[in-house]
Amino acid sequence: MGKTLLIGAAQNSWREYIKTYRGDRDLLVLxxxxxxxxxxxxxxxxxxxxxxxxxxxxxxxxxxxxLAVVGGTVALLxxxxxDALILLFPFRETPVHRQLAxxxxxxxxxxxxxxPNGSPCAGEAWPIGxxxxxxxxxxxxxxxxxxxxxxxxxxxxxxxxxxxxxxEVHFMNMRFGGGKRLPADYLERGxxxxxxxxxxxxxxxxxxxxxxxxxxxxxxxxxxxxxxxxISIDPLSFSGLICSFARQNGEEMGIGMIEECDFHRGVMxxxxxxxxxxxxxxxxxxxxxxxxxxxxxxxxxxxxx
Numbered sequence: 001m002g003k004t005l006l007i008g009a010a011q012n013s014w015r016e017y018i019k020t021y022r023g024d025r026d027l028l029v030l031x032x033x034x035x036x037x038x039x040x041x042x043x044x045x046x047x048x049x050x051x052x053x054x055x056x057x058x059x060x061x062x063x064x065x066x067l068a069v070v071g072g073t074v075a076l077l078x079x080x081x082x083d084a085l086i087l088l089f090p091f092r093e094t095p096v097h098r099q100l101a102x103x104x105x106x107x108x109x110x111x112x113x114x115x116p117n118g119s120p121c122a123g124e125a126w127p128i129g130x131x132x133x134x135x136x137x138x139x140x141x142x143x144x145x146x147x148x149x150x151x152x153x154x155x156x157x158x159x160x161x162x163x164x165x166x167x168e169v170h171f172m173n174m175r176f177g178g179g180k181r182l183p184a185d186y187l188e189r190g191x192x193x194x195x196x197x198x199x200x201x202x203x204x205x206x207x208x209x210x211x212x213x214x215x216x217x218x219x220x221x222x223x224x225x226x227x228x229x230x231i232s233i234d235p236l237s238f239s240g241l242i243c244s245f246a247r248q249n250g251e252e253m254g255i256g257m258i259e260e261c262d263f264h265r266g267v268m269x270x271x272x273x274x275x276x277x278x279x280x281x282x283x284x285x286x287x288x289x290x291x292x293x294x295x296x297x298x299x300x301x302x303x304x305x
Contacts, residue, residue: 001083002111007101008090012116012135018085024048026081030073030104031089033060035144039151039255041242041288043072045080053079054252056244058173058286060148062089063096064302065173065287073104075250086110091121098124145296152294159256159271162245164280166197166266172246172284174305175206175231182225190224192217196235196263203228208235208263233305235261238268240289240297241305245272245280253278257290 006014008031015036018027027046029037037051038044044054055072062069077084086108091101105113105127113130115121122130139147171177179201187195187207197208198221205227207213213221218230238261245253254274261268274280287300 003080003082003084003086003108005105005108005110005113006085006087007113007115007119007121007130008088009116009119009121009135009138010090010092011138012119013138014087014135016136017133018087022085026084028073028076028080028084028086030062030069031087032057032062032069033089033144033148034087035148035151037087039155040148041286042244042255043069043076045076055250056246056252056255056284056286058242058244058284059288059299060296061299063094063100064299066096066100068173068284069100070103070107071250073107077108091115091119091124093120102126148296149294152290152296155255155273156257156271156292156294158273160273160276162256162270162272162274162276162278162280163267164270164283166261166263166268169268169280170282172282173287174285175201175204175303176208176233176285176305179204179206187221187224190220192221192224198225200225200227204231205229206231206233208233208261210235235263237305238285240291241300242286242288242290243270243272244284244286245270245274245278246282246284247279248281250282253280258285 029044032041041058042054042056044051057065057068059065113126114133115130117132117134179199182198187198194211195207195209199206205225209232238258241258243258244255254272256270256272259269259271289297
């Protein structure tokens with residue numbers, strides 16, 4: 001028996017089908033909004049009831065970070081059994097959702113594809129013809145939101161406090177930390193005050209400042225840094241964003257949330273399930289913001305930080 005790909009649908013649930021027919025097969029969950037098999041905002045490989053490995057996505061919507069979904073799928077497939085059961089996110093008839101779903105199906109190369117009965121995706125260009133399955137109706141959104149909140153509460157209860165020096169880690173999934181950092185007084189010497197962090201990437205100048213720069217300061221900063229575009233970030237924008245700690249090879253160490261980015265001390269304060277002192281080399285920052293009670297607040301636009 002080869003791999004079986006289950007195509008999700010917003011109005012249907014594969015929970016009972018998986019419970020009834022999975023047996024002892026590995027389960028690879030590629031739906032970052034799923035909270036039935038563990039905490040959301042990731043893709044995960046389960047063996048029995050145990051999560052044996054996972055990769056951070058940082059969003060409930062796979063199209064907000066499709067590279068993480070594809071990369072996580074490839075990494076977890078290497079560890080999955082040849083007959084794994086694979087649960088895809090709900091199929092939507094939007095260009096990015098459609099393209100991502102078909103690309104993942106091609107990567108997975110399943111022996112069979114199952115879709116909910118009546119699904120509009122039946123005629124798509126799947127690697128093999130899908131079979132229809134009658135499924136139960138999905139829970140209302142209110143119930144799914146409560147289920148995810150319960151998972152976030154579980155995560156936060158397992159978290160410990162970490163202080164990570166900003167200059168000792170790499171950041172992923174965001175603009176911040178991806179450029180060449182400018183000296184602390186670089187802009188100050190040009191008459192621009194209250195900038196906590198400055199970096200350049202190509203012709204873009206990214207600034208972290210408590211107070212938005214006026215047009216005159218923006219123009220002066222662009223001239224000083226030889227930039228054609230300026231992005232200004234409030235330091236409070238980091239607080240509450242979910243994140244993960246990872247090793248240099250991308251292996252996940254723990255998941256949690258950013259409490260504060262303290263630019264005066266040069267550290268990021270994080271609540272994370274990794275055991276301190278964690279040898280973190282990469283911090284993957286998500287777009288989903290939660291509060292200390294596990295309530296999902298909102299998601300940022302990709303690359304807005």
